[in-house]
Every structure is written in structure tokens, then in C-alpha cells.
Amino acid sequence: MALMRYAEALRLAMAEEMERDPSVFICGEEVGQYQGTFRVTEGLMQRFGRDRVVDTPISEIGIAGMATGAAMAGLRPIAEFMTWSFALSAMDQIVNHAAKITYMSGGRIQCPVVFRGPAGTGNQLSAQHSQSLEAWFMHVPGLKVAMPATAADAKGLLKYAIRDPNPVIFMEHAGLYSQRGEVPEDPDFVIPFGQAAIVREGTDVTLVAYSHMVSTCLKAAVSLHDMGISAEVIDLRTLTPLDMDTVLASVAKTHRAVVTQEEWLNVGAAAEIAARIGEMGFDDLDAPVLRVGGADVPMPYAKKLESAAIPNEQDVIAAALRVTD
Amino acid sequence: MAKLTLDPRDTSTDTQELLGMYRLMVRVRRFEESLYRRYREGKIGGYLHRYDGEEALVAGVVPLLRRDDYILCTYRDHGHAISCGVPMREVMAELYGRVGGCAAGKGGSMHLIGPEYGFLGGDGIVGGPVPVALGVGYAIKMRGGDQVCACYFGDGAINQGGVHESMNMAALYGVPVLFILENNGYAMGTAVERSTRQPDMVAKAAAHGIAGEQIDAMDAQVVREAASRIIGSMRTTHEPYFLEARCYRYVGHGVADNAQQQRFYREEDEIEQWKRRDPLLSTRARLVELGALGEADEKALEAEVEAEIAEAVAFAEQSPEPPLDSLYENVFTESMGV
Ligand SMILES: Cc1ncc(C[n+]2csc(CCOP(=O)(O)OP(=O)(O)O)c2C)c(N)n1
Ligand SMILES: [Mg+2]
Numbered sequence: 001m002a003l004m005r006y007a008e009a010l011r012l013a014m015a016e017e018m019e020r021d022p023s024v025f026i027c028g029e030e031v032g033q034y035q036g037t038f039r040v041t042e043g044l045m046q047r048f049g050r051d052r053v054v055d056t057p058i059s060e061i062g063i064a065g066m067a068t069g070a071a072m073a074g075l076r077p078i079a080e081f082m083t084w085s086f087a088l089s090a091m092d093q094i095v096n097h098a099a100k101i102t103y104m105s106g107g108r109i110q111c112p113v114v115f116r117g118p119a120g121t122g123n124q125l126s127a128q129h130s131q132s133l134e135a136w137f138m139h140v141p142g143l144k145v146a147m148p149a150t151a152a153d154a155k156g157l158l159k160y161a162i163r164d165p166n167p168v169i170f171m172e173h174a175g176l177y178s179q180r181g182e183v184p185e186d187p188d189f190v191i192p193f194g195q196a197a198i199v200r201e202g203t204d205v206t207l208v209a210y211s212h213m214v215s216t217c218l219k220a221a222v223s224l225h226d227m228g229i230s231a232e233v234i235d236l237r238t239l240t241p242l243d244m245d246t247v248l249a250s251v252a253k254t255h256r257a258v259v260t261q262e263e264w265l266n267v268g269a270a271a272e273i274a275a276r277i278g279e280m281g282f283d284d285l286d287a288p289v290l291r292v293g294g295a296d297v298p299m300p301y302a303k304k305l306e307s308a309a310i311p312n313e314q315d316v317i318a319a320a321l322r323v324t325d
Numbered sequence: 326m327a328k329l330t331l332d333p334r335d336t337s338t339d340t341q342e343l344l345g346m347y348r349l350m351v352r353v354r355r356f357e358e359s360l361y362r363r364y365r366e367g368k369i370g371g372y373l374h375r376y377d378g379e380e381a382l383v384a385g386v387v388p389l390l391r392r393d394d395y396i397l398c399t400y401r402d403h404g405h406a407i408s409c410g411v412p413m414r415e416v417m418a419e420l421y422g423r424v425g426g427c428a429a430g431k432g433g434s435m436h437l438i439g440p441e442y443g444f445l446g447g448d449g450i451v452g453g454p455v456p457v458a459l460g461v462g463y464a465i466k467m468r469g470g471d472q473v474c475a476c477y478f479g480d481g482a483i484n485q486g487g488v489h490e491s492m493n494m495a496a497l498y499g500v501p502v503l504f505i506l507e508n509n510g511y512a513m514g515t516a517v518e519r520s521t522r523q524p525d526m527v528a529k530a531a532a533h534g535i536a537g538e539q540i541d542a543m544d545a546q547v548v549r550e551a552a553s554r555i556i557g558s559m560r561t562t563h564e565p566y567f568l569e570a571r572c573y574r575y576v577g578h579g580v581a582d583n584a585q586q587q588r589f590y591r592e593e594d595e596i597e598q599w600k601r602r603d604p605l606l607s608t609r610a611r612l613v614e615l616g617a618l619g620e621a622d623e624k625a626l627e628a629e630v631e632a633e634i635a636e637a638v639a640f641a642e643q644s645p646e647p648p649l650d651s652l653y654e655n656v657f658t659e660s661m662g663v
Contacts, residue, residue, distance in 0.1 A: 034514035034589045057484035057520035058451045058512055086450065089487060124370030124422070126433040128449035297656050301433030302422035302647045303370060309652060 002185050007040045007177040009151040010116075013158035014041070014078060016187045018048050021076060024162060027054040027066055028080030028117075037082050038118060038177050064090035064115065068098040068167075071113035076162055081117035084171060085129050090115075091136075098167040099142035114161045116170035118177070119147075120212055121262055121310050127298035130306075132211075132263035137169040138239045138272065144193055145169045145239040149214035151181030153237055156191030163190065173212045194241035198250065202232035205320050206250040208259040208273055210236040213292075213311070217260055220316035227317075229324050239269050247273065248281045255286040256323040260316055265293030287323040292316050340617045345388060346545045347608045347618070348626060350380040353404040354605060355630045356413060356637075360403065360420065363638070364580060369420045371433045376404040378543075378575040381604035382507055383408040385548025386475060389556050393470070395443045395461045397454040398477035399507070400435035402447030405477065411439035413633055414640035424651075425644030431655065451512075452485030454478060455504070459491040462500030462565070471560040475503045481512025483529060484520055495565040496534035503559060504530065504537075504567045509574040513582065514590040530567035537567030543602040546611070573599040 004012070018024045025048075030037050032045035032055040045053035056063050060081065067079035081087040087094070094115060101109050121130045137145050144166055148154040154172065161168040199214060200221050207217040214235045221231040232250050236243060251257050257277055259270035270291040277289050295309040357375045364373045376383075379401075387408035390396065398405040406416050411427050419426025420434055428438050438446040445461065448454040458476030465472045482488055483506060495502050506526050510517055517524050530537040540551045548570065555566050575596060577587055612618035 030514050033519075034586070037513075055515065055519065057515070058481040059484045059486065061486045062484075089485070124433060126371060126431075126436060126449070128435070128453075129372075295652060297653055300431045300647070300652065301371060301419075301428075301436070302430035304646050304649065305422075305430070305652050308649055 001182045003180055004151055004183050005177065006148075006151045006154045006172070006179050006181070007038060009155040009181070009183045010040050010158055010172065011042060011044065012183070013155045013162070015044060015047065017159055017162045018044070018052060020187065023074065024076040024078065025052040025054065025070075026078045026080060027056055027063055029056055029058055029063075029082045031055060031080050038174065040177070041080065060087055060090040061093060064093035065097070067113045067115065068093050068111060071098070071111045071167070072101060072109055076112050078114045078116060078162065081115065083129065083174070084117050084119040084133060085131055087115070087117065094137075094143070094167070094169075095140050099140050102166070103142060110165045111167050112165045114158070114168045114170050116158070116172065118174035119171040120173040120175055121294065121299060122175055122306070124301055124303060124306055125299070126301040130299040132171070132294075134169070134171055134239055135263060135268045138269055143167050143169050143240060145171070146193060146237065147171045147173070147211040147239060148237065149176070149209070149211055149235050151179065152183045153191060153235075155183050156189055157193070157237060160190040160192055164193065171211065175212055191237065193238040194243050196237055196243035196246040197235045198232060198246065199235045200231065200233040202230040202254065204230045204254055205232070205256040205258060205324050206247065206254045207231050207233045207316060207320065208236065208247055208257060208270075209233060210239065210269070211262065213260045213262055216311070216313055217316055220313045220320065223313065223317055224320055227321075229320060231320060242273070242276075244276055244280065247277065248284075251277055251281045252284045255284055257285070257289045258292060258316065258319040258323060259289060260292040260311065261294075262311060263294055264296045265291060266296045268293050290319040290323055292319050340612070340615055342549065343546065343608060343612055343615070344617060346381075346384040346549065347605070347612060349384040349388070349408060350545065350605050350608065351626060352413070352630050352633065353380045353383065353407055356407060356416075356634060357403060359634050359638070361580075363420070369434070370422065371435070372400065372579045373434055374401040374579050375576050376401055378599065378603070379507060379509060379572045380404055381545035381548045382477070382505070382542045382570050382572055384604070385542075385545045386505065386552040389549070389552050390443065390475060391472070392443055394472045395445055395465075395474040396477075397445045397458050397461070397474070398447055399451070399454065399479055399482070400447050400449045402435065402437045405447070406437040406439060406444060409439050409442040409444035411437065411442060411444060414637040417637035418641040418644045421641040421644070422646065423641055423644035424647050425640060429651070430647045452478065452482040452488045455482065455485070455488045456491045458502050459495050459500065462495060462502035463498060466498065466500045466563060471563070473501045473503055473556055473559045475505055477505045477507055479512060480506060480508040480510065480517050480526070481515065481520065483526060489533065492530060492533040492535055492565070492567070499564055501559050501563045502565045503555065504535070504565065506567070506569045507572060508569055509572045511574065511578070511590065513578045514586070516590060526569040527567060535565050535567045537569065539569040539571060542570035542572040543599070543604050543607070545604050545608050575600060
């Protein structure tokens with residue numbers, strides 16, 4: 001184990017996989033000479049050369065297509081989007097090409113590509129830069145979606161993503177890049193997709209989270225504990241595949257669930273998860289499943305409005321109190 | 326590295342125009358400098374992209390536009406907003422995230438706006454304003470007016486697919502969009518030559534059937550003369566035009582792109598070289614030569630601008646934060662019945 005930041009854990013994952021497999025390469029804006037906008041790829045160009053750490057123009061369609069095509073031709077590309085907000089013009093390459101080629105070809109073509117970069121809200125970056133669009137990708141058959149909450153998961157999930165023979169949407173959180181955590185140094189350490197983690201055990205209510213909302217829910221659980229409520233916190237780690245077994249087993253124990261997300265509440269990941277709890281765990285429920293999410297507005301710049309738009313600990317506590325009332 | 330190879334042009338702009346441009350450039354420069362201080366003090370949040378060094382590009386173009394013309398630009402938009410006539414106090418209040426801001430505190434630095442001045446705003450997405458400008462140009466065409474739409478975008482944006490789709494369509498339909506490429510040599514840490522094998526931007530426009538030219542945008546007079554000729558002609562031809570404006574950004578891309586970061590892509594010496602061709606300096610020198618700007622005038626101008634900024638800060642500081650119930654306002658325009 002070594003103590004490192006989330007961003008360093010991602011870098012280590014890529015470096016180890018590039019060492020292990022010569023077909024792995026990185027392409028994206030400012031990933032090489034500039035050492036990465038968020039320093040995630042720092043030093044990798046010096047180590048692996050310009051052909052394997054490719055600085056691109058600001059051409060997201062090109063980046064996504066280059067990675068998709070290279071994957072179809074047998075390489076294992078990692079396409080970095082400076083942020084996921086800038087990937088929107090690349091949706092066609094991701095959704096209509098990377099996601100569908102395996103099915104359209106009757107399984108004759110694999111597309112082992114990773115699209116990664118930061119998502120998330122905050123820092124007064126306002127409407128076009130502060131958002132989280134994981135539900136868009138979760139909606140598409142053929143895409144896997146991973147959203148790590150800790151440094152160790154960042155490493156283990158990214159390594160798995162690179163080895164997975166399918167397109168993976170890997171959404172990091174800019175607000176987590178500098179968070180430190182213990183990370184296994186074993187180069188064979190991977191975290192398979194579809195395995196949620198119970199990050200805090202409890203008996204009264206299940207708080208379901210992923211990415212940055214995991215720490216929000218953990219804080220809420222501490223406050224709830226002081227109020228005499230024992231909350232179990234689940235970190236989903238991946239949204240596709242979705243580990244409903246872990247969620248349902250927890251709900252069978254607590255009989256109450258609050259599903260949280262940072263993105264807009266409307267038609268979000270939490271809606272899907274809540275629906276599945278309702279469909280598969282109805283008999284275990286003692287209260288309706290509640291959702292906590294962001295305000296359904298483009299992110300405002302003003303600090304107070306922004307704080308009101310982003311879900312926080314208090315929102316989670318309020319929902320937990322409602323279902324345990 | 327960004328090089329400049331341009332012919333000196335005939336200079337015929339009169340003194341009043343020169344003075345006007347100088348004053349505007351001083352306002353923009355001092356404003357940017359003051360913003361940086363406010364940012365350091367934590368009064369301004371989000372990103373802050375400064376225009377220092379590129380002032381001639383707004384000073385030489387925007388005053389030639391009418392209120393019924395349109396302007397779109399990038400996130401590096403403070404100078405554009407002020408040039409368009411958005412009061413400095415409203416820009417400052419926007420950066421403070423206050424209700425008195427030009428976007429009521431909802432937009433911030435990258436999304437300044439001033440529809441009453443034809444300013445359709447800054448855009449946080451590289452290449453984003455260009456397809457929108459095509460549509461604005463098409464609206465002008467459909468209504469049959471003689472307006473133009475000036476669309477500013479960076480050298481990084483020229484590598485966006487949407488920019489090329491839009492240029493192709495602008496030429497195809499013949500719409501009066503003035504594409505202004507702010508070629509400051511770099512897109513964040515990427516020099517132009519590291520992002521394309523065809524650094525001749527005018528040739529790229531020509532490939533879409535759009536006429537264009539390259540100008541030295543470190544010289545306000547050169548910019549103004551070109552813009553005057555081009556805009557004048559566009560008002561009768563209604564055709565698109567492409568202007569590659571060679572300029573330079575003195576400071577980092579944004580605040581995070583500090584001196585240490587900049588070492589990854591440019592030399593201190595290069596910045597100094599370009600600063601010698603500063604548009605404020607050259608315009609001032611010309612005015613002094615013409616006897617139109619004495620030491621006292623200059624002092625008065627600086628004092629006036631300082632007072633304007635101080636007033637803007639005072640206004641921003643006392644402007645209230647947006648009320649919480651405004652969070653859900655403006656997601657849609659209220660329908661008055663259909
Ligand atoms: C589609 C998209 N990709 C990436 C970014 C991140 N980004 C913001 S500004 C910038 C550099 C743009 O450079 P340029 O177009 O030359 O304009 P300049 O900043 O030099 O004025 C980048 C990469 C973005 N905002 N939008
Ligand atoms: Mg540039």
C-alpha cells in the first residue's frame with residue numbers, strides 16, 4: 001500500500017498498463033508536453049514517448065474517433081477528454097460507433113476503448129463547465145460506466161477498464177483529484193466492474209452513492225449516527241454494470257433506501273436504481289425509495305445559488321430522516 | 326513559436342479614432358489587471374481568462390459595429406463586453422456573482438452578455454460560438470438587413486469540426502458573418518504549429534469558399550482599417566469574410582496557467598518580444614507624435630479609468646447576491662400564451 005492522490009492513482013494505473021501491454025496508448029488535449037491539465041498524465045510522455053502519449057488539437061470528434069478506430073483495429077486506446085463537458089460533440093463517435101460496433105457486427109469486432117476525464121460540479125465554473133452527464137451514457141447499451149470515489153478504486157477500476165474488451169466511460173471527479181488514499185501497489189490489483197462496496201455498515205437506512213456523493217453520504221451517516229440512525233453507505237463504483245445484488249441485500253436488512261447522485265435529478269442514475277429497488281425489493285421496503293440529486297437547472301455562477309444547486313450532506317440527512325420517520 | 330510576418334499598411338485613421346481606440350484599450354487593460362487582483366482576493370470565482378495583449382482586436386473592430394449588428398466571442402470575453410458598451414460596473418458585478426451583473430450573477434466570467442448592444446455573449450466551449458454565428462448571420466439574411474455578425478474564436482477552435490461545417494454553410498448560403506480568428510499563437514499550452522500542418526488559416530477559409538486575409542492585430546490602426554474596409558463591404562455584399570488576426574496573450578491561459586506552467590510551452594523572452602509591439606504602446610506613440618496626447622492627458626485618462634474601475638467595484642460590492650428563489654428562474658422563458 002502507498003498513500004497517494006486520486007490523480008496519481010489514475011496515472012499509476014495507466015503507467016502500469018502501458019508497461020504491461022504495448023498496445024495501450026493515450027490521446028487527448030494537453031496530455032503530453034503540458035503534463036496534463038489536471039496533472040493526471042504527468043511524466044507519461046517522457047516515459048512512453050510521443051507516439052503513446054499523443055497531444056491532440058482541440059478536436060473532440062477526432063479524439064473519440066481516433067480512439068474508437070484504433071480499438072477496432074486491435075489497440076487499447078485511452079482517450080482523455082479535458083473534461084466530460086467538452087465531450088458532447090464526440091457523442092456520435094461514442095454512442096453510434098464505439099458502443100454499437102460489437103453488436104452491429106454480430107460480435108465480430110471488439111472495441112476495447114476507454115474514454116476518461118473529469119466530470120462533476122462546483123468551483124463556480126457555471127453552466128457549460130459544471131455538470132455530470134453519466135446518465136446519458138448509462139442509457140446506452142454497449143457502454144460500461146465507471147465512477148470511482150477513492151484513490152484505490154481509481155487505480156483498480158481504471159486498470160480493469162483498460163483490460164476490458166468493451167468501451168468504457170470512465171468518469172473521474174475533478175473535486176477528488178487531490179484526495180489522498182491508500183492504494184495497492186501490486187500491478188495485478190484490479191477491481192472488476194459490477195462490484196459495489198459497502199463503505200459503512202448500518203441497519204436503519206441504505207444510502208446509495210457513487211463518485212463524490214460517497215464522501216457526502218459518509219459525512220451524512222456520521223451525523224445520522226448522532227441522531228440515533230444507523231446508515232449503511234454503498235459505493236456503486238460502476239453504474240454499468242450495476243451491482244443490484246449488493247443494494248438489494250442491504251435494503252433487505254435496512255428496509256429503507258435513499259439513492260443519491262450529483263447530477264440533475266430528472267431522469268438520472270438514481271431514478272433507474274430506485275426503480276429497480278422498487279421492482280426487485282418491494283417486499284423489503286418499509287418506506288418509498290427517495291432520491292437526492294442536483295437542482296434541475298443549468299449550473300449558476302453565483303456562489304450561493306451554486307451551493308443550493310449541488311446536493312449536500314444536509315439534503316441526504318433530510319431524505320434519510322424522511323424514510324426513517 | 327508564433328512569428329509575425331506582415332507588411333506595414335497604409336495608415337489613415339484620424340486622430341479622434343486613434344484616441345478612441347487608445348482609451349478603450351486602456352480601459353480593457355486596466356480592467357483585466359484589476360480583475361486579477363480581485364480574483365486573488367477571492368472576490369471572483371470560477372475561471373478567469375484575460376485579454377492582455379489582444380486589446381487591438383476589439384478596439385479596432387467593435388466601435389465600427391452598429392447596435393443592430395451582432396457579436397459573439399469566447400470565454401476570453403471581458404474586453405468584448407466592455408467594447409460593446411456593457412457598463413464596466415455590470416461586468417464587475419457579474420464577476421462578483423451579483424444581481425447587478427449583466428447576467429444577474431448566473432453566467433460569470435465566461436458568459437458575459439449584452440443583448441441590447443448586440444453582444445450575444447461569451448462561450449465556454451471552444452468553437453461553440455461559430456455555428457451559432459452562422460445562425461445569427463442567417464437571421465440577418467432572412468430579414469434582409471445590412472447588419473453583420475462578428476464572431477471571435479481562437480486558433481485552437483479552428484480545429485473543431487463545427488467551425489468548418491459553419492464556414493462551409495456560411496459560404497453556401499451567403500450569410501454576413503465576419504469570422505475573426507484571434508490567433509494568439511497558442512491554445513492553452515499548444516502552439517499553433519503543434520495542432521495543424523496547415524497553419525495558413527486564410528487558406529482554410531478559402532477551402533470553404535470564404536475570402537479572407539491575415540492582419541497584424543498588435544496594431545490597432547491596422548485592425549481598424551482592415552475592419553472598416555471589410556465591414557463596409559460586407560454591408561453591401563452580405564457575404565462572409567475571414568480575418569486571421571495575429572496577436573499574443575501576455576498572461577497565462579487562465580489563472581491556473583501560471584509562470585511555471587507556461588514554461589512547458591513558451592519562453593519568457595518570447596513574451597517580452599511581443600510586449601515590445603504592445604498595441605497600447607504603439608497607439609500612444611502615434612498619438613504623442615501627432616501631438617494629440619500629452620503627459621497631462623495621459624494622467625487624466627489613467628485617473629478616469631481608475632475611477633471607473635473603482636466605481637465598478639463599489640457597485641459590485643454593494644449589489645446583492647441573487648436571492649435563492651431565483652435558482653429556478655430562467656430555465657425557460659415564461660410563455661405568454663401561444
Ligand atoms: C470543446 C472544448 N474543448 C476543450 C476546452 C478546454 N479549453 C478551454 S480554452 C482552451 C484553449 C483554446 O485556445 P484558443 O482557441 O486558441 O483560444 P485562446 O484561449 O487562445 O483565446 C481549451 C482547450 C473547451 N472549453 N471546449
Ligand atoms: Mg489561442
